[in-house]
Amino acid sequence: MRKILVWAALGLSMILIPGCGGSRSQVLKVYNWYNYIDPTVIPEFEAWYKQQTGETVKVQYKEYETNHELLSALENDNKDYDVVSPSDYIVERMLNNNAILPIDMNFGNTPNYISLTAPFLKEHFKGLSKDVDANQFAVANMWGTTGILYNADYVKDGDSHTWNIIRNFKYRDRILVKDSPRDVYSQIILAVKDKDIQKGLVTPQELMYYTGEENLALVEQFLMNVKELVLSWDAADDKNKMVEEEGYVDLTWNGEAVQAIEEAAQYGVKLRFSLPDEGFTLWFDGWVIPKNAVNVKAARYWINFMCKPDIAIRNSDVTGYVSACGSSDVLEHFIDNRFPVRDLSYFFGPGADSVRVNPVMFPDKSEIARSVIEHDWGDNTQLLHDMWARVIGKERRNTFWYFCGIFVLVGGGVFAFLRRKRVSVQLKTRKK
Numbered sequence: 001m002r003k004i005l006v007w008a009a010l011g012l013s014m015i016l017i018p019g020c021g022g023s024r025s026q027v028l029k030v031y032n033w034y035n036y037i038d039p040t041v042i043p044e045f046e047a048w049y050k051q052q053t054g055e056t057v058k059v060q061y062k063e064y065e066t067n068h069e070l071l072s073a074l075e076n077d078n079k080d081y082d083v084v085s086p087s088d089y090i091v092e093r094m095l096n097n098n099a100i101l102p103i104d105m106n107f108g109n110t111p112n113y114i115s116l117t118a119p120f121l122k123e124h125f126k127g128l129s130k131d132v133d134a135n136q137f138a139v140a141n142m143w144g145t146t147g148i149l150y151n152a153d154y155v156k157d158g159d160s161h162t163w164n165i166i167r168n169f170k171y172r173d174r175i176l177v178k179d180s181p182r183d184v185y186s187q188i189i190l191a192v193k194d195k196d197i198q199k200g201l202v203t204p205q206e207l208m209y210y211t212g213e214e215n216l217a218l219v220e221q222f223l224m225n226v227k228e229l230v231l232s233w234d235a236a237d238d239k240n241k242m243v244e245e246e247g248y249v250d251l252t253w254n255g256e257a258v259q260a261i262e263e264a265a266q267y268g269v270k271l272r273f274s275l276p277d278e279g280f281t282l283w284f285d286g287w288v289i290p291k292n293a294v295n296v297k298a299a300r301y302w303i304n305f306m307c308k309p310d311i312a313i314r315n316s317d318v319t320g321y322v323s324a325c326g327s328s329d330v331l332e333h334f335i336d337n338r339f340p341v342r343d344l345s346y347f348f349g350p351g352a353d354s355v356r357v358n359p360v361m362f363p364d365k366s367e368i369a370r371s372v373i374e375h376d377w378g379d380n381t382q383l384l385h386d387m388w389a390r391v392i393g394k395e396r397r398n399t400f401w402y403f404c405g406i407f408v409l410v411g412g413g414v415f416a417f418l419r420r421k422r423v424s425v426q427l428k429t430r431k432k
Contacts, residue, residue, distance in 0.1 A: 026056055028298040031070065031081040033285065034063040034236070036142065038311075038318040045305050049298060052110045057298045065236055066180060068385075074099070080292050083299040085285045089182065091138045092128040093376040100137050100288040103300050113307035114139050118326030120347045121284055124373060138286035139303050140324030142255070142315075145363055145371065146183055146281045149242055149250040149257040152270040160274040163191035165249055167226040174248035175230050176238040181388035183281065184251060185219050186374050190278040192218045197278075204279045204372045210380040216387050223391045233392055245269055253283075258320030258360050273360045275367050282363075282371035284324065322361050334358065 042059050049057050062081075064070050067090045073079045086094065094100045105114055121140040128134040150160045154174070159165050166175050178184060189207045193215070196202050207215070231247055232238065239260045241247040250260075257273040264271045287303040289296055305311060312323035313333045323330060331348045334357045343365040345353040353365075363371070377384060 024294050026058060026295075027060055028057050028083070028295050028302060029060045029062075029079075029081045030302065031062050031064060031073065031079070031084040033085060034065050036063070036085070036315070036319055036321070037061075038314040041305075041311050041314060044311075045302060048305055049301055052107075052301065053297075055298075057295070059302075067182070074290055078292065080294050081290055082293040082295045083287055083289055083302050085141045085287055087374070088124070088128065088284050088286070089374045089376045091125075091134060091286045091288060093378075093381075094288060094290075095129045095132065095134055095137060096376060096378070099291050101291060101293065101296065102136050103139065103289060103303065105300070105304075107301070107304055110301075110304065113304050113309075113325075116307055116309065116327045117324050118347050120326070121324050124282075124284065125286065127373065128375075134286075138288045139307065141285045141287050141306065142319070142321040143282070143284035143324055144254040144321050144361075145275055146187055146251070146253055146283065147257070147273055147275045149252050149260060149271055149273050151242065151245065151248040152272050154248045157272075157274075160249075160272070161277050163187050163251075163276050163278055165276075166251060167222065167229060168249075169229065171249050172229045173231050174246075175226070176241055176247040176250040176252070177226075177230055177233050178238065178251055178253075179233045179392065181384050182374060183253075183283075184223070185216075185384060185388075186281045186372070187251065187276070188219045188222050189215055190280070190372075191276075192222055194278045204370075208281075208372050208375050210377040210383075213383070216383060220387045220391060227391070239263075242271060243267070243269060253321075254360050255319055255321035258358065261360065262320075275363060275370070277370070279370045279372055281374055282368065283374065316361075320361070331355065331357075334361065 042061055046057055046059060049055065064073070067087050070084060070086055071090065071093075074081070074084070091100075103114075105112055117140050121143060122135050125134040125138060125140065128138075148160050148163075148165060150165075155165075155171065159168060159170070165171070166177060186208060190197070190204055193202060193207055197204055197207075202211075232241060234241075238247065238250050238252060239256050242250050242260050243264045250257075252260075254273060257271070261271045261273065287306065289299045289303075293299055306315070307325055309325055309327045309329040312325040312327075313330055315321075316323045316330075316334075326348055328348070331344070331352055335355055336358065337356050339356045339358055341354050342357055342359060342362055343353050344355055344357065344362055345351075346365050346368055347362070348355075
């Protein structure tokens with residue numbers, strides 16, 4: 001069912017991108033992560049907006065796959081999107097660059113669903129800027145963790161509890177890594193600096209800021225050493241590779257893991273998800289209104305609508321990610337006696353200290369204690385992308401030469417075949 005909805009979302013975005021007619025003030029341009037919404041809520045928002053304001057709006061919905069793609073559209077292409085959903089450190093960057101507008105949360109007679117955002121995430125948003133409260137400029141959308149998805153039939157549980165699994169030779173050519181430099185760097189630096197962390201020389205959270213070329217070099221060396229073990233660097237297709245058992249180990253996000261585990265179970269494939277002992281990143285995406293937005297009113301109503309508990313639940317059901325809404329309705333929806341007991345008091349309050357929910361979607365309070373938040377590196381961000389280009393670039397060159405080799409072999413075979421055929425024809429001619 002989820003696959004059908006994903007394809008529907010893609011089809012819907014293709015339909016909605018072209019001009020819808022009417023003035024720009026009647027169009028809401030939404031730019032969101034791929035597979036990050038229940039597509040049926042889009043026409044519902046249009047009807048709800050009409051009901052609440054008496055005004056007509058048509059949504060142009062478009063998707064992106066990386067934060068880099070989003071930033072390029074906003075900073076380089078100067079696109080006039082009205083509402084977007086960047087990750088935490090991108091919200092921080094946009095705040096620092098004065099690139100987003102404050103959100104007016106006075107909706108008149110319409111309920112303020114934004115107020116239902118879990119205090120846990122509001123506190124994290126406060127830490128994104130020393131100068132302003134980011135909650136005035138951004139509203140949490142989805143949140144989750146980065147960890148290891150693994151095939152339980154081929155990978156030992158003990159191996160999955162460390163980031164060093166991606167340089168374990170036992171899983172050569174079965175390892176998948178996200179083509180996402182910040183997410184990968186942030187996990188690997190925790191692994192290579194684990195001894196320093198244990199000695200108290202540095203904290204995990206300090207490592208999330210740019211701390212010099214030495215750390216970049218350590219992560220680059222780590223990744224260069226595992227290149228020969230990695231089957232694929234992919235931000236979109238790694239889930240399918242895990243379901244089809246091409247890969248056994250995947251550095252990925254928990255929402256992707258939820259989808260993969262559900263799909264794999266249909267084929268008898270046992271996938272599990274682990275949050276390594278060295279620590280991991282807790283990430284969140286926030287709705288923001290870019291500085292050059294045109295339809296600011298519809299944009300803030302969109303954000304409010306996405307915070308409605310029933311809408312939040314539907315989006316979570318489709319994507320596998322957890323909504324930022326901390327209402328009791330959301331908690332009750334996800335309680336499932338098939339799963340172990342978890343302490344979610346940090347998110348839903350004291351009454352949620354012993355509930356049964358999917359552990360991949362909701363980390364336990366004890367696990368949250370090992371989490372860190374990524375931060376913007378400012379001008380040093382380019383150093384990270386340069387490092388990543390060196391790692392991925394060499395991998396791509398290897399792939400290039402691999403295909404060149406195939407081309408030469410195939411070409412040589414064709415040439416030999418044609419040559420034999422020509423010789424055969426010449427012999428027949430001579431015989432005649």
